[in-house]
């Protein structure tokens with residue numbers, strides 16, 4: 001006999017897209033999830049859900065404009081890695097892009113705090129569980145870019 005736990009509907013797959021914005025100081029931008037949102041207070045890579053019919057890159061350009069007031073060209077979004085994580089209520093799939101070129105100065109248009117973080121401090125910010133495996137690849141990308149700049 002099946003128990004109620006066994007007949008839970010399958011968790012839905014939520015597609016989110018995010019960016020590691022890297023500045024000329026060799027830092028990456030993190031945004032703090034605002035109060036009232038799930039996972040409020042945690043630090044994340046800017047981005048958001050992909051709307052129906054959008055490409056991931058199109059969604060990311062839109063999200064960066066809405067959240068940070070910066071303009072990014074799709075050609076400046078370079079795929080880095082992805083997060084795949086089973087949260088309690090949904091499965092997250094989130095491609096992560098590196099972006100080093102944008103127009104404007106990032107500001108938290110939705111009231112979110114922003115932090116430019118150097119590679120050694122990245123692990124000290126509390127992030128969503130899905131983001132933990134992203135820290136290593138982002139640090140490697142930062143190191144590679146900073147080494148080339150020396």
Ligand SMILES: Nc1nc2c([nH]c(=O)n2[C@H]2C[C@H](O)[C@@H](COP(=O)(O)OP(=O)(O)OP(=O)(O)O)O2)c(=O)[nH]1
Nearest residue numbers: 016018038039044045046047048049092128130131
């Ligand atoms: N942007 C972003 N979202 C992340 C990260 N890590 C992570 O688990 N998430 C999760 C948190 C949310 O459940 C989901 C993003 O959804 P969201 O609610 O912020 O997206 P959205 O901007 O479309 O917001 P909304 O329209 O639903 O208010 O992905 C990350 O690094 N960046």
